Structures are given as structure tokens and as C-alpha cells.
Amino acid sequence: MRFLAPHLLYFLPLALLPLAIYYLVLKRALKVNFPGLYLVRKVYLKNLRGRRFLRAAVLGLRCLAVGLLILAFSRPVLERLPGRLPAESARDVPVSAVVLLDLSYSTRAEFAGRPVSAILKDAGSSIISRLGPADKVAVGAFSDRWEGGPLSWEPPARAAARLAGMTPSWRVTDYRPALEKAFAFLGAEKAGKKAVIVLTDGFARGFKGLGPDGAASVRGYSPEVELYGTALPAGLDNRWVSSVSFNGAGLLDGGFKTVPLLSAQFGGIGRIRSGAAAAGQVNGLALRRVAITERQAGTGFASWPAGGAAGGTLTGRVFMEPDALQADNSRWFAFRVPRAPKLLCLSSDPQFLLRGHGGHFLKSVLGENVTGFSCLFYDLARLQDLALSDYQGVIAAGFSEITARQAELLRRFVLAGGHLLLVAGPQTQPSAFRFMEDILPVRPLRAEPAGGARARLVPPASAGDFDWAGYQFGDIKISGFLLSTLSDGAQARWKIKYREAEYPAFAEITAGKGRVFFWTPGLETAWTDFALRPVFPVWAGYAAARLGNTRISVRGLGAVIGEPFKLPVSDDLNGPVDYTPAAGPARQVRPANGFYEFPDTDEPGIYRVAARAYGGADTAFAVNPDSGSGESVTEPAPAPPWTVLKFQDPAGDFFARAGGLELFGPVLAFALALLALEFFLAGLA
Amino acid sequence: MKYIDNAAIARIQKLGRVRIGLDSVQGMAGPHKSAEIGFGQEFVQHRQYSRGDSVRFLDWKVFARTDRMYVKQFQEEKNLKICLLVDGSASMDFRSPLALYTKWEYACRLAMALSALFILQGDSCGVCVLKDRISLKTRPGNTLSSLEEFDGALGCASPSGKGDMRRAISDFLSGGGRGCAAVLLTDLLEENDAALRAALALKTPRNSATVLHLSDPAERRLHWSGRTELRDMEDNSRLDFDPAVFSGEYEREFARWSEFCRVTLNRTGIGCLPCSTDAPVVSVLERIAAMFARR
Numbered sequence: 019m020r021f022l023a024p025h026l027l028y029f030l031p032l033a034l035l036p037l038a039i040y041y042l043v044l045k046r047a048l049k050v051n052f053p054g055l056y057l058v059r060k061v062y063l064k065n066l067r068g069r070r071f072l073r074a075a076v077l078g079l080r081c082l083a084v085g086l087l088i089l090a091f092s093r094p095v096l097e098r099l100p101g102r103l104p105a106e107s108a109r110d111v112p113v114s115a116v117v118l119l120d121l122s123y124s125t126r127a128e129f130a131g132r133p134v135s136a137i138l139k140d141a142g143s144s145i146i147s148r149l150g151p152a153d154k155v156a157v158g159a160f161s162d163r164w165e166g167g168p169l170s171w172e173p174p175a176r177a178a179a180r181l182a183g184m185t186p187s188w189r190v191t192d193y194r195p196a197l198e199k200a201f202a203f204l205g206a207e208k209a210g211k212k213a214v215i216v217l218t219d220g221f222a223r224g225f226k227g228l229g230p231d232g233a234a235s236v237r238g239y240s241p242e243v244e245l246y247g248t249a250l251p252a253g254l255d256n257r258w259v260s261s262v263s264f265n266g267a268g269l270l271d272g273g274f275k276t277v278p279l280l281s282a283q284f285g286g287i288g289r290i291r292s293g294a295a296a297a298g299q300v301n302g303l304a305l306r307r308v309a310i311t312e313r314q315a316g317t318g319f320a321s322w323p324a325g326g327a328a329g330g331t332l333t334g335r336v337f338m339e340p341d342a343l344q345a346d347n348s349r350w351f352a353f354r355v356p357r358a359p360k361l362l363c364l365s366s367d368p369q370f371l372l373r374g375h376g377g378h379f380l381k382s383v384l385g386e387n388v389t390g391f392s393c394l395f396y397d398l399a400r401l402q403d404l405a406l407s408d409y410q411g412v413i414a415a416g417f418s419e420i421t422a423r424q425a426e427l428l429r430r431f432v433l434a435g436g437h438l439l440l441v442a443g444p445q446t447q448p449s450a451f452r453f454m455e456d457i458l459p460v461r462p463l464r465a466e467p468a469g470g471a472r473a474r475l476v477p478p479a480s481a482g483d484f485d486w487a488g489y490q491f492g493d494i495k496i497s498g499f500l501l502s503t504l505s506d507g508a509q510a511r512w513k514i515k516y517r518e519a520e521y522p523a524f525a526e527i528t529a530g531k532g533r534v535f536f537w538t539p540g541l542e543t544a545w546t547d548f549a550l551r552p553v554f555p556v557w558a559g560y561a562a563a564r565l566g567n568t569r570i571s572v573r574g575l576g577a578v579i580g581e582p583f584k585l586p587v588s589d590d591l592n593g594p595v596d597y598t599p600a601a602g603p604a605r606q607v608r609p610a611n612g613f614y615e616f617p618d619t620d621e622p623g624i625y626r627v628a629a630r631a632y633g634g635a636d637t638a639f640a641v642n643p644d645s646g647s648g649e650s651v652t653e654p655a656p657a658p659p660w661t662v663l664k665f666q667d668p669a670g671d672f673f674a675r676a677g678g679l680e681l682f683g684p685v686l687a688f689a690l691a692l693l694a695l696e697f698f699l700a701g702l703a
Numbered sequence: 704m705k706y707i708d709n710a711a712i713a714r715i716q717k718l719g720r721v722r723i724g725l726d727s728v729q730g731m732a733g734p735h736k737s738a739e740i741g742f743g744q745e746f747v748q749h750r751q752y753s754r755g756d757s758v759r760f761l762d763w764k765v766f767a768r769t770d771r772m773y774v775k776q777f778q779e780e781k782n783l784k785i786c787l788l789v790d791g792s793a794s795m796d797f798r799s800p801l802a803l804y805t806k807w808e809y810a811c812r813l814a815m816a817l818s819a820l821f822i823l824q825g826d827s828c829g830v831c832v833l834k835d836r837i838s839l840k841t842r843p844g845n846t847l848s849s850l851e852e853f854d855g856a857l858g859c860a861s862p863s864g865k866g867d868m869r870r871a872i873s874d875f876l877s878g879g880g881r882g883c884a885a886v887l888l889t890d891l892l893e894e895n896d897a898a899l900r901a902a903l904a905l906k907t908p909r910n911s912a913t914v915l916h917l918s919d920p921a922e923r924r925l926h927w928s929g930r931t932e933l934r935d936m937e938d939n940s941r942l943d944f945d946p947a948v949f950s951g952e953y954e955r956e957f958a959r960w961s962e963f964c965r966v967t968l969n970r971t972g973i974g975c976l977p978c979s980t981d982a983p984v985v986s987v988l989e990r991i992a993a994m995f996a997r998r
Contacts (some may be wrong), residue, residue, distance in 0.1 A: 047863055048927065049934065050934065051934050052933040052934060052936065053937075054893075054935060054936075055935040055940055056894055056895075058925070059942060062942060062949060064952075099858055398732065
């Protein structure tokens with residue numbers, strides 16, 4: 019049973035109006051003084067039982083009649099039960115049907131060994147093929163937008179052929195645009211039964227656009243248009259790649275080393291099973307197959323080391339094992355990794371680079387290009403042989419003395435715009451810095467063996483992108499440091515709290531065009547275990563970023579399918595560029611208003627942009643379906659806002675229901691008959 | 704006067720003499736038979752002369768024949784003492800739009816008319832108002848000035864409260880009401896016919912009784928329609944219903960009950976005359992006179 023004017027059902031409570039009137043009138047009864055109720059009561063009680071029943075019956079009939087009147091004008095339709103009544107032959111009114119095929123990428127899923135899109139097209143074809151000669155049909159397709167041209171009535175054979183030729187897109191589902199189009203089209207039809215048949219998988223995501231009011235909220239909605247739809251009888255087991263990220267200095271598997279790390283996040287993991295595997299490729303090289311680690315709420319992650327990306331574009335794809343919906347099992351990515359600044363680390367102590375010494379820790383973090391910085395290690399004695407201008411920053415550590423010549427070279431380097439980090443150590447005497455006191459941020463006083471007194475490292479509250487919260491600084495042991503005072507104009511970023519006083523730990527000062535940094539606790543285990551702590555790699559990245567005057571920030575280049583990708587004009591990319599979409603011919607794109615706009619992103623993949631002039635750099639961007647849309651959640655909607663056709667036989671079910679009887683006349687007649695009966699009985703009562 | 708005027712008295716005077724049908728036992732010589740043997744005009748029996756008897760009534764012819772002294776005895780004729788008992792319960796305060804007066808006013812008018820009738824023919828007459836007790840009792844009188852006294856007394860009274868006819872009549876009989884002709888003006892409306900049973904007590908060998916059963920037209924036939932709440936004027940009980948629904952049946956029930964009252968009273972020797980308050984008092988008076996004449 020359904021209603022063509024269901025909004026009138028809101029008036030159904032009016033059926034209780036006779037009851038309300040009855041009690042209202044009872045309260046407003048005429049009050050009369052009477053000499054004696056003795057005889058009246060006698061007669062009243064004698065007749066009470068029968069009258070009471072009659073009066074209740076009249077009241078009930080009155081309510082029922084009003085209710086039926088409202089029901090009649092709500093235009094109920096009795097849906098015929100399939101098998102009980104003939105289907106097509108029973109239809110006395112021709113049907114004008116609009117068949118809408120869902121082309122969202124969730125219909126690429128497989129159900130019972132067949133693609134859902136094929137199942138839906140078969141359902142549509144079977145309905146179209148059973149339409150009678152007086153019936154009319156129009157076919158359309160949709161994803162989150164209207165796919166295809168305007169709707170028009172067409173012969174069933176052509177409509178079925180057109181339906182069969184449609185292929186799923188990569189877009190998500192939204193029923194609203196399609197329903198608006200169909201309602202508007204059917205609104206022009208004057209007579210006959212009107213129906214919209216939505217051939218869809220019925221997953222919950224598509225109904226978000228309709229809101230809580232369902233189809234009634236769609237523009238042009240008319241209750242006269244009967245709404246039918248399909249839905250898969252059960253949800254599908256599905257996992258998907260949610261996102262891919264690149265970290266220039268990530269910790270691999272919780273280890274000590276920071277490495278450029280490619281990480282992928284997955285959805286739907288918990289619902290399936292843990293231990294699923296993922297693999298991928300970066301810049302044409304295969305990434306090894308790794309197990310997906312399950313996280314909370316059905317998500318998981320996997321990560322791969324991805325070195326060698328500095329100063330270029332990192333492109334590739336992460337994919338996982340096949341499941342019901344393979345369309346979301348892989349995700350393309352493109353990251354632009356900036357060129358790493360060059361650093362130079364100088365020391366005069368031969369043991370400085372050995373295990374357990376400061377140089378070893380520095381090399382393990384800044385060397386090998388693991389943080390995105392390129393750091394070379396040289397003997398301080400070779401300083402005059404090096405071209406310091408090739409480096410953005412110099413670290414001087416593990417020395418006992420800086421000669422006047424070396425100090426002069428370093429001073430020139432700093433004043434010219436270079437950055438210098440001086441790291442104290444147990445072998446470094448305060449007098450070692452005497453030739454460069456004018457550019458030092460601290461005035462070294464003495465090497466202070468902390469001994470029994472407790473010295474504690476105090477980090478800054480925050481330092482730009484670096485967040486020191488969560489590290490156990492109280493546990494860091496400091497048994498010695500170069501006790502210093504701050505120079506004029508210098509700033510102490512880190513401090514050491516020692517004997518109720520604070521001393522600079524990481525101080526910096528501007529000298530000329532450059533800056534000089536000083537680390538007083540050193541990195542030697544003889545003084546502190548700071549280099550053994552988890553915070554050290556982060557500190558090293560922090561120090562390197564200050565030395566290189568930059569932070570290695572990786573930029574992801576990506577767009578959602580169907581949305582044009584925009585890139586600003588830059589030094590690397592300007593003038594006309596060659597644009598090669600993932601599918602389709604390459605063409606030239608020129609910037610407009612400071613931006614390049616790359617259209618036709620209708621397929622997932624890597625879209626390449628090649629600079630043609632001015633020595634620009636090639637780049638690329640990745641296009642993927644919208645992973646945040648929920649399209650991958652293949653759970654059926656609990657209550658679709660249409661009559662769900664039986665999955666096994668949608669055509670038979672449709673014709674059984676579309677041939678339903680409209681009960682306006684019979685219900686109205688019945689209501690009037692009840693009113694007449696009520697009128698008669700009211701006379702008796 | 705409130706309940707009677709001179710014109711009404713003049714009309715009553717034309718009705719002539721009414722014999723109420725009770726042997727008078729008290730009072731002055733009058734037009735009614737006395738219950739006692741005395742010295743009237745109608746011979747009843749002989750009685751042996753005893754000392755102190757007046758020799759005026761010695762039957763000389765019997766003495767001459769038998770040499771025994773007998774005196775003749777006659778039916779003594781005396782004026783009748785009549786008590787008009789007016790029901791003063793709250794139910795008597797009812798008047799429908801169809802009636803001329805409330806039942807109380809009608810009863811008062813009727814009582815005054817009857818008083819005038821009886822006084823004009825020389826009878827002694829008194830008025831009592833009965834509620835749950837005797838709430839008002841006038842001094843008997845047989846002059847027209849007594850009428851003014853009765854009228855003033857009735858004018859001061861008003862119907863109220865729940866009636867208890869049994870106790871009121873009991874009080875009446877024990878308080879000197881024996882040996883009089885009682886005329887009860889009432890609607891007989893009491894639960895379980897208590898008023899009817901009380902009226903039956905009025906009839907004793909030495910009393911005659913007449914009941915004037917007053918009713919309002921709306922009492923006999925419920926003329927309201929639609930949802931109506933009837934409130935009992937005596938016990939304040941209520942009944943919500945549509946009177947039109949039971950109108951016919953109630954009318955039959957009232958008529959049956961009214962007839963039952965009449966037959967029951969008649970069977971005991973009590974005259975009963977149904978009086979509707981929409982009828983003129985004089986016409987009722989004529990019917991009363993006719994009823995007395997039949998007895």
C-alpha cells in the first residue's frame with residue numbers, strides 16, 4: 019500500500035475530531051434543575067446498556083468515516099501481489115517510465131561473480147523489454163551529476179541498446195540531480211501512470227544528497243510519480259586505499275633512523291581481516307609487498323622507505339589485494355619534494371665519527387640523505403680547502419681548538435649569509451672560541467661537570483613545525499656542559515636549568531647576513547645521553563632546518579576525479595606547458611590569471627605536465643576518486659526512499675507493483691456508506 | 704394578599720357548599736356530620752336514661768308504653784376542622800416554562816382557594832407546611848380574616864431542603880392532627896415512593912384525607928433535547944444524558960407512576976386528584992369540589 023498524496027495523511031489525527039467534539043459538548047451540557055431524578059434515573063438505567071453501545075458504535079463509525087475520507091483523498095494504491103494477478107495484462111493505464119542507471123564507480127563492484135553495473139543494466143533491459151505498446155520509456159544515467167544528454171521518449175529497443183552501452187564512471191553517487199531531471203521530465207506528462215526506476219546498487223552513500231526528507235525534498239517531486247529502485251540484497255566486503263602521504267623524515271617501523279617515508283592509509287580493514295597486504299610503485303620502481311597494520315575503527319596503514327626523492331617529483335601508485343570493489347583498491351600519488359640544502363660538518367677529533375661519539379649520531383641522522391638534507395663530513399683542518407659558499411650551513415663539532423685562520427674563514431662565511439652551528443664537547447675548552455668571540459651567541463665560561471647537581475634541558479615551547487611535547491626531557495641525563503652566558507643580541511632557544519639558574523643550551527645570534535648557533539651540552543655521551551634519546555632525530559632535523567634556513571616540506575599534488583587541477587605559475591613552471599592526461603592525447607596549456615588549470619581529469623592516474631621553456635621543471639599530479647565521499651562503503655541503505663524492486667526479478671516486481679489499484683473510489687464510497695450508517699444509528703441512539 | 708384576591712374569593716363563593724365527606728368530631732355545630740352521637744336532627748338510637756341526662760330528649764312515648772326511661776340520641780352535626788398540608792420540600796420550587804407557577808406557588812394558591820372555600824361554608828381551617836418536619840403551622844380559623852393570616856404565613860415560607868413526608872405527617876398526626884380532614888398538596892416525589900407511603904398514614908378512622916398530586920408539565924414529559932445535565936433539587940445528584948432520547952418512555956413511566964399513586968391512595972380511602980400546574984386554580988377547585996361531591 020502506498021499513497022499518491024501522502025502529505026494528506028498528516029490530517030489523519032482529525033479522525034479523532036468526533037471524539038473531541040463529543041467530550042467538548044458533554045462538558046458544555048445544558049444544566050437544568052429537576053424536582054426529582056427518581057423516575058428519570060429509573061428509565062435511564064433501564065436503557066443505559068443498549069444506548070451506551072449504540073452511542074459508542076456511532077462515535078466509532080463517525081471517527082472511522084472521517085479517517086477513511088482522509089485516507090481516500092490521500093489516494094491509496096494497493097500494490098498487487100506478484101503471482102496473484104497477471105502483470106502486464108492487468109494494467110489498464112499506460113506507464114510512462116524513466117529508467118535511470120547509476121554509473122558511479124561503486125557499480126564497478128562484483129556481486130555473485132558479475133559486475134553490478136551489468137546486473138543493473140540487465141534489470142533495466144528486462145523492464146524495458148516488457149513494456150507494452152502504449153507505454154513510454156526514457157533512459158538516462160547519473161553518478162553525482164547527470165551523465166548524458168537530455169531525456170527523451172524513445173522506442174524500447176533503442177532505449178535498451180543505449181542502456182547496454184553505458185559504462186560506469188569514476189565519480190561518486192548522488193541521486194538528487196538524476197531525480198530532479200526525471201521529475202522535471204515527467205512533470206510535462208499529462209496522463210497515465212508515471213514511474214521513475216533507479217537502477218542502482220543502493221549503497222548508503224548515495225542517499226546523503228537527498229537528506230532526511232528523501233525523494234520528497236527533490237525539486238519537482240510529485241507524489242503522482244511512482245518511485246522504484248533496485249538495491250543489492252547485501253553489503254559487499256570491500257577495502258580501499260584512503261590516502262597516501264610522504265614524509266621526508268619519517269621513522270620507519272618505530273626505528274631510530276629517520277628516512278623518507280611513503281605511507282598509505284586504508285579503510286574497511288577491520289571488517290575484512292587483518293594481515294592484508296599492500297604494494298605499490300614509486301617513479302617506476304616497485305615497492306615491496308608489506309602487511310597492512312590494523313588501526314582503530316577499521317582503518318589500517320602501511321609504509322615504505324622512499325629515498326632518492328629529494329629535489330624532484332615522486333609519483334606512483336599504492337594498491338592492495340583485490341576484493342569486491344577493485345576500483346578503490348589503488349591510489350595514485352604525486353609529491354613534489356624540494357631540493358635538499360647542503361650542509362657541511364667539520365671536526366678535528368678522529369674519534370668524533372666513531373660509534374658512541376657525537377659525529378656518529380649526527381651522521382646517522384643528517385648523513386645518507388635521510389632527512390632530506392645533504393650533509394658532508396670533513397676534517398676541520400681542511401676548512402681552507404673547501405668552498406664554503408657551496409653550503410647553506412656548517413656544523414663545527416668535535417674539536418678542541420679553532421685556529422685564528424679557521425675562525426676568520428667561518429666568520430666570513432657567516433657574514434656572507436652562511437649559517438654556523440658550533441657544538442661544544444668535553445674536549446672543547448672555553449678558550450677554543452677566542453678568535454671568533456664577536457660572532458658567538460654565548461660567552462663560554464667553563465666546562466661544567468655537573469656531577470651530583472642535576473642539570474635539566476628545557477626546550478622551547480614550540481618551534482615552528484617542530485613540536486617538543488610528548489618527549490621525556492626530564493629523563494635526559496646531563497653530566498657536563500659548557501657553562502656560558504648569553505651574548506648581547508643573542509637568543510637562547512633551549513636552556514639548561516642548573517643549580518636554580520638557567521643557562522643557554524641552544525643559542526643563536528645574527529651576524530652579518532648569516533646566523534651563528536651554539537649547542538652547549540654537546541653530543542658526546544661523556545656529557546649527555548641526549549643523542550641516544552628519541553628526541554634527537556627531531557632535534558637534528560630542527561637544527562638542520564635552522565642551518566639550511568628551510569624545512570623540507572613535501573607538497574602533495576592531487577585532484578579528485580572530474581575536478582580540474584590548478585597549479586600556480588612559479589619559477590619552475592611558467593609559459594606554455596605540455597599536458598598529458600592519464601587517458602587522452604597530450605596538449606598545450608597556457609597559464610591564465612597566474613594559474614594553470616588542467617581539465618579532463620576523468621580517469622584516475624598520473625597526469626604529467628612538462629615545461630617547454632625557460633628551463634622549467636617537469637611535474638605531475640595524481641587524480642583519484644574522492645576517498646572521503648564514502649562511496650567505497652558498500653553497505654546497503656536501511657530504507658531507500660523508493661519502492662525497492664526484488665533483486666531476483668526486478669521486472670516482474672515492477673509490473674506487479676506498477677499495476678496496483680488506486681483505491682480512491684472504493685475507499686471514498688466506503689467512507690460515505692459508513693457516514694450513512696452512522697446517520698441512521700445516530701437517530702436510534 | 705399574595706396567593707388569593709377578592710375576585711377569586713367571589714368566584715369561590717359561587718361554587719356553593721362542598722361536603723368534604725368526613726364526620727366531624729370537634730368544633731362548633733355546622734353543616735357536617737359529626738362522628739359523635741349528640742343532639743342533632745337525625746335520630747340514631749335509644750339509650751337508657753342515666754342520671755344527669757337532659758329530660759328534653761326523653762322519649763315519652765316509649766316511657767308511656769314500657770314505663771322505662773329512654774332518651775333519644777341523634778347524629779350530632781358540627782363544623783369540620785380541615786388541615787391543608789402543603790409540601791415545602793425543595794422539589795416544589797420547580798417551574799418549567801410551560802407552567803404558570805412553581806409547584807410551591809401553585810400549591811399555595813390552591814391551599815388559599817380551598818381555605819376560602821371551607822371558611823365560606825363555615826368550616827374551621829388551618830395550614831401546615833411540611834418539609835422534613837412541620838415547618839409552619841397556622842392557627843385554625845373560620846373567618847375571612849384567617850385567610851389573610853394564612854396568606855401571610857405562606858408568603859413568608861419558601862420551599863427548601865430535602866423533604867421527609869413520613870416524619871412530617873407523623874408529627875402532624877401526633878400534634879393534634881387527628882380527627883381532622885387533611886388535604887395534602889404535594890408532588891409525592893420521594894425516593895422509593897416514601898411520600899406515597901407517608902400519605903397513606905393520613906387515613907385513620909377519625910381522619911379523612913385527600914391528596915392533591917401536583918406536577919409540572921415538564922415533569923410529565925421531558926421537553927429538553929440535546930446534551931443536558933439534570934440536577935436533583937433535593938439531593939443535588941446529577942444525570943448527564945439526552946432527555947429527548949428517553950422522552951417517550953419517561954412520559955409513560957410518569958403516567959404509570961401517577962396512576963399507581965392514585966389507585967393506591969384510593970384503595971386506602973384517600974381521595975387523589977392529579978393537578979397540573981399549567982391548569983387554572985379555579986378549574987382545579989371545581990374538580991376538587993366535584994370529587995368531594997362524589998364521595
